[in-house]
Structures are given as C-alpha cells and as structure tokens.
Amino acid sequence: EVQLLESGGDLQQPGGSLRLSCAASGFTFSNYAMNWVRQAPGKGLEWVSGISASDGRAYYADSVKGRFTISRDISRNTLYLHMNSLRAEDTAVYYCAKENDFSQWGQGTPVTVSS
Amino acid sequence: DIQMTQSPSSLSASVGDRVTITCRASQGITHYLAWFQQKPGKAPKSLIYAASHLQTGVPSRFSGSGSGTDFTLTISSLQPQDFATYYCQQYDAYPFTFGPGTRLDVK
DSSP, X not given: OOEEEXXXXXXXXXXXXXXXXXXXXXXXGGGSOEEEEXXXXXXXXXXXXXXXXXXXXXXXOTXXXXXXXXXXXXXXXXXXXXXXXXXXXXXXXXXXXXXXTTOEEOOOEEEEXXX | OOOEEEEOSEEEEOTTOOEEEEEEESSOOTTOEXXXXXXXXXXXXXXXXXXXXXXXXOXXXXXXXXXXXXXXXXXXXXXXXXXXXXXEEEOSSSSOEEOOOEEEEEO
C-alpha cells in the first residue's frame, strides 16, 4: 500500500525557514516523479514544486521560485521541501503527491507564517 | 502558464441526480488532465487520470471525458458521500495548474 507521510510543518516568523519532509513507502520511490501542493485556508489547490524521476530536475511555481528548494533522498525514500524567506502568503497546508497525475496524496502538514 | 477554468463554481443536487462538471484549459493539453475530490479537512483524493481513466477503487459512477482543451467529469447517480469539492488539474506542462474548484452540495 502506498503511503506518504508529511512532517515538519510549524509556526514560523516572516523571513524564517522550514524544512518539510514526506516519507514514502509502498512503492519504488526512485521510479516516480514527486510533487508538493499547498492549500491556503479556505482556498483552492496550488501546485508548488515537482521533481522528476529520471534526472531529479526540479520545477517551481513562480510564487516560490528562488525561495523554496525541492530535493529527495532516495536512500531514505524521502522527499523534502526547503522553505526560506517565508511570507504570510505561504501559510497553508502542504501536501506531497506521487507522480505527475497526483495519484496518491499524503495527509498534509500545516505551515503558518506569522509574527 | 496554462490556465484552468471550471464550471459551474458551485452546484446543488440531490441523491440520485446525474451531475456534470466542466473543465477548460487555456491551451491544448492532449489528455493530461486529472480530477480530484476533496472533503472538508481532508486531503484531496484522485478520481481520474489521463482524462478518462478511473483510479483503482473509484466507483464506476464517476467518469471523465474530453481531450485538447475541454473536459468533463460526470457522476451518473449521486450518492451521499459524493458531496464535496471537485478540482481538475493539468499536467501537460510545468507549472502544473489546478482549476478553481466546483463545490457540490445538497439541494
């Protein structure tokens, strides 16, 4: 059974940093693209970042480009999102999702950016 | 960037009704279109990928169709557990984009 378990969400001040993790199990992690999606309170879904399976190339939404970095540790079957220069508008629940068709989702981890 | 629109933005229906939600892409995305269901406080759930392929375990009352720029999600006979918000998403090109959602509630 595919499982994705996010962690690392927290309350952080504007300008601060956080690292989110997504522990994957039940599939061969290295064979699949992975993505991060967020949902601000009361709002819709926003794709944040993705990483390709074949070459680990990273892709970002304009709203986070230059501030967030996606990475993966294949030995640990874990996806990461390094978040720097946090802003109030980054407040959201962050989900990791498997494949580019988002076939499986984690339960999400909440990030709040506030002073 | 590819913009996704959905209609209607909200919909009231009754158990047993047939419901159709439309999704339109600002440019052609061939069949790289997915549909998701989300209930309050829960993670989204994948229903359909590649425009018309049902994810494993999704009831057959859900179906998807379309290609290019125009797509539909149909629920053939609404069940009580189907009242939720539905999103489409294109994965033809980065940045991936979601539609704004369609809220389906009880009439």
